[in-house]
Amino acid sequence: MPKTAVVALGGNVLTLEGQSGTYVEQELNALHMAETxxxxxxxxxxxxxxxxxGPQVGNLAIQQEQGExxxxxxxxxxxxxxxxxxxxxILTLALRRVGGSRIPxxxxxxxxxxxxxxxxxxxxxxxxxGPFFDADQATLLANQRGWSVAEDAGRGYRRVVxxxxxxxxVEAGVIKTLVDSGVIVVAAGGGGVPxxxxxxxxxxxxxxxxxxxxxxxxxxxxxxxxxxxxxxxxRVLLDFGTPQQRPVREMTAEEAERHLGDGQFPEGSMGPKxxxxxxxxxxxxxxxxxxxPRLVQxxxxxxxxxxxxxxxxxxxxxxxxxxxx
Ligand SMILES: Nc1ncnc2c1ncn2[C@@H]1O[C@H](COP(=O)(O)OP(=O)(O)O)[C@@H](O)[C@H]1O
Ligand SMILES: NC(=O)OP(=O)(O)O
Numbered sequence: 088m089p090k091t092a093v094v095a096l097g098g099n100v101l102t103l104e105g106q107s108g109t110y111v112e113q114e115l116n117a118l119h120m121a122e123t124x125x126x127x128x129x130x131x132x133x134x135x136x137x138x139x140x141g142p143q144v145g146n147l148a149i150q151q152e153q154g155e156x157x158x159x160x161x162x163x164x165x166x167x168x169x170x171x172x173x174x175x176x177i178l179t180l181a182l183r184r185v186g187g188s189r190i191p192x193x194x195x196x197x198x199x200x201x202x203x204x205x206x207x208x209x210x211x212x213x214x215x216x217g218p219f220f221d222a223d224q225a226t227l228l229a230n231q232r233g234w235s236v237a238e239d240a241g242r243g244y245r246r247v248v249x250x251x252x253x254x255x256x257v258e259a260g261v262i263k264t265l266v267d268s269g270v271i272v273v274a275a276g277g278g279g280v281p282x283x284x285x286x287x288x289x290x291x292x293x294x295x296x297x298x299x300x301x302x303x304x305x306x307x308x309x310x311x312x313x314x315x316x317x318x319x320x321x322r323v324l325l326d327f328g329t330p331q332q333r334p335v336r337e338m339t340a341e342e343a344e345r346h347l348g349d350g351q352f353p354e355g356s357m358g359p360k361x362x363x364x365x366x367x368x369x370x371x372x373x374x375x376x377x378x379x380p381r382l383v384q385x386x387x388x389x390x391x392x393x394x395x396x397x398x399x400x401x402x403x404x405x406x407x408x409x410x411x412x
Contacts, residue, residue, distance in 0.1 A: 090312040091133040091266055092387065095302035095363075096120055097318045098139030098277075100380070101174065104242065104319070107218070108146050113174075117181035120317070123380040124271065125186045130384060133266050135309065136178060137302040140170040140277030144295055145217020145246055152232065163248060164280050164291030171197050171276040178273050193271045199257040199289060200279025200301055206251035212237075214250035214295045215355055219243030240356040241328065249294040253279060253301045257289070259308040266309060275301045303363040307370040313387055314367040314375040316360045321379050323361065323399040325351055337400045340368045364401040375401040 101116045102108040124134050144166050151160040161169075175195025182193050212235040220228065225236040225244030234246045256262070256275060265272045278296025282289035299316055306314040322334035325346065338346070343365045352358040357377075364375030376386040378398020386398040 089131050089133045089269075091135065091309060092127060092313040092315050093135045093137060093302050093306035093309065093311045094124065094127070094315040094317060094383070095137045095299050096139060096178075098141040098143060098298075099319055100317060101138065101177070102142040108142050110177075113143075113177050114181065117177045118185060119380050120178070121181035121185035123317070123383050124182060125190060126384050127387075128186070128190055128271070130387075132313075132387075133269065134271050135262065135266055135305065135311070136271070136273045137278075137298050137305060138174045138178060138273065138276045139298040140167065140174060141214070141216045141295070142218070143170045143174060144277060145215075148246075149217060162291060163293040163295070164282070167277045167295060168197055168280045171195070171280070174276055175273045182271060190271060191269045193273070194265055195273035195276075196258055196262060196265075198262070198275045198279045199282045200253045200275060200296055200304070201255040201257060201284060201289070202251035202253060202281045202292060202294065202296065204283040204292070208251045209249045209292070209294065212247040212249050213355060214248050214297065215239040215245035216248055216295055217246050219245055237355075240353055250278075250297050251281060251292075251294050253281075253296050253304045256301070256305050256308055257282070259305065262305065263309055275305050297359045297363075299359045299363040300366075303367045303370075306367055306372060310371070312373055314364060314372055315383055315387070316364065316375065316377045317380055317383060318360065318377065319379065321382055321398055323352070323357060323377050327351070327353075327357070335399050336397065337402060337405065339402060339405055340365055343368075343401050361401070368401060368403055373403065377401070 101113045106112045147166045179193045229236045236244050237247045239245045262274050278298040278301040281292050281294045324332045326332045352361045360377050367375050378386050382398045
């Protein structure tokens, strides 16, 4: 029975820092990610890809604003579904191009994720979307357009929107059926389209769910063997951004919890990744990995030698002596 990895891919991996988000940029960046997924397939893993959409959904929201009054704006949750189509298509094309006959079918699934209507996060915008601005531009845009803006992990200012906790993946059952039959599935993109339960069915709410938390929910629901959080840094760093910063090769759940409690990982960047990894382990998962596309394969190798070039592994119990550096 092949193992299953749920791989979360940051929106910032598709639109790199300094890029504006053209189609060609995203297409090229997706090819790198496709190489990683194809190597995982070659190593016998079933793969579910959960992509971010922060840069893309924010760009789309600006395009919507510019379109007024010629065409009506669509709600934010609906823009989330549009980015699932956009990025799902880019990833599918990249996988087919890189994988050719090596890979089976690829399916990108519009996915809805249930949130609670009374989640306090709905009144507290925290999720950065769209382009980066300097402080003056951000203040101007906030005044002109009624945006909430905030500083994003030392990289500049961005629009921020509510980001409630995902509680259930509506399409988890069909995703499992596809994965079990060997299909590479792109699902819960952008954290999923946020919906709340109604008497009959669901209705969308204006928010952007954190894709790392949605990926964890999905990984737990699928009883996946690994949760892989792909981002722009090879390893999680302790004392990030200080002269004392140092990489972590392996953290037990207890250590991850302690470092989170000590405020080592900022909300809106590394915090959700470490918390998602921790939740996966606490809900029965074996190992979670945080790294760049280049090191995914090696990082999933639990037997990797102590000096191997790997990312950060979050595990139930220590596998390597002296692995936390
Ligand atoms: N403790 C830390 N260790 C490593 N990177 C950190 C840490 N704290 C903040 N970061 C920053 O967080 C970024 C990852 O978060 P983000 O860019 O939001 O992720 P995503 O790839 O999902 O878009 C890293 O590239 C790094 O700049
Ligand atoms: N939805 C989401 O978490 O997107 P990013 O990973 O791009 O921030």
